[in-house]
Amino acid sequence: MAVLAPTPADALALKAKLFRGFADPSRLAILECLREGPRTVGEVVRLTGLSQPNVSNHLQCLWDCGLVQRHRQGRFVRYHLSDPRVAALLALANQLLAEVARGVYQCTRYADAQR
Amino acid sequence: MAVLAPTPADALALKAKLFRGFADPSRLAILECLREGPRTVGEVVRLTGLSQPNVSNHLQCLWDCGLVQRHRQGRFVRYHLSDPRVAALLALANQLLAEVARGVYQCTRYADAQR
DNA sequence: TACTGATATCGTGATTCGGTAATATTTTCT
DNA sequence: AGAAAATATTACCGAATCACGATATCAGTA
Numbered sequence: 001m002a003v004l005a006p007t008p009a010d011a012l013a014l015k016a017k018l019f020r021g022f023a024d025p026s027r028l029a030i031l032e033c034l035r036e037g038p039r040t041v042g043e044v045v046r047l048t049g050l051s052q053p054n055v056s057n058h059l060q061c062l063w064d065c066g067l068v069q070r071h072r073q074g075r076f077v078r079y080h081l082s083d084p085r086v087a088a089l090l091a092l093a094n095q096l097l098a099e100v101a102r103g104v105y106q107c108t109r110y111a112d113a114q115r
Numbered sequence: 116m117a118v119l120a121p122t123p124a125d126a127l128a129l130k131a132k133l134f135r136g137f138a139d140p141s142r143l144a145i146l147e148c149l150r151e152g153p154r155t156v157g158e159v160v161r162l163t164g165l166s167q168p169n170v171s172n173h174l175q176c177l178w179d180c181g182l183v184q185r186h187r188q189g190r191f192v193r194y195h196l197s198d199p200r201v202a203a204l205l206a207l208a209n210q211l212l213a214e215v216a217r218g219v220y221q222c223t224r225y226a227d228a229q230r
Numbered sequence: 231t232a233c234t235g236a237t238a239t240c241g242t243g244a245t246t247c248g249g250t251a252a253t254a255t256t257t258t259c260t
Numbered sequence: 261a262g263a264a265a266a267t268a269t270t271a272c273c274g275a276a277t278c279a280c281g282a283t284a285t286c287a288g289t290a
Binding site: 014015027067094101 | 124127128129130131132133134135136137138139140142143144147172175176179180181182197198200201203204205207208209210211212214215216217218219220221222223224225226
């Protein structure tokens with residue numbers, strides 16, 4: 001009784017982990033870059049202004065999670081979103097933000113903007 | 116040059132913050148509860164097995180962010196999702212998970228399941 | 231007013247996560 | 261083979277966040 005919603009605990013942990021993939025400004029910046037098409041690591045570094053190890057780390061993370069795919073092209077590695085739903089999630093988040101932005105901004109429960 | 120993707124940094128931070136609202140197993144459990152309709156705090160506590168202060172905290176967080184709304188009914192407070200897009204995001208995440216679950220599970224960059 | 235049930239708030243300990251710096255690895259070119 | 265460019269890996273530190281327990285607040289009722 002009590003315990004356990006319709007979805008088992010493991011599935012929830014997994015979904016939370018998926019959302020965490022999107023819950024970081026650096027990773028979001030990288031995903032935004034990739035929304036417009038495939039990019040090499042160097043391009044992402046230039047476009048985002050993030051450090052190279054940082055980008056590489058996050059790309060690895062996104063790759064582990066299956067959110068992006070990659071091909072080696074010569075000495076470059078080209079990344080792209082692995083599924084249209086990744087872009088769809090980002091788009092939906094934007095729509096939602098258009099309505100609740102102020103609330104999210106003011107919420108003091110966790111990290112303030114400007115990292 | 117370099118710096119700044121199409122979306123300004125603030126917007127990214129904000130979007131990251133929004134996703135963080137979804138990036139916790141407890142909050143997800145609560146949101147799942149609310150997907151099926153309005154619930155009082157006590158009902159959510161019973162359905163999720165989480166402690167009452169914990170539920171109350173997370174509900175406050177979700178409310179601050181504008182993801183849920185609430186009405187007082189006698190000595191109960193009834194919460195519900197504030198926008199169908201919240202449910203849509205959860206649904207999309209489920210679809211995406213169906214394809215990348217293994218990757219997410221194996222990704223060791225951050226939190227393992229079983230909290 | 232005193233009492234009970236429902237929900238909110240606060241302080242704290244423990245854990246987790248992200249950025250940076252230094253370095254390793256891989257690939258191409260000469 | 262040797263060098264240079266592109267990308268990946270590792271370790272460490274600081275900051276942020278979650279759960280828990282105790283307690284406060286608020287609404288209804290006797």
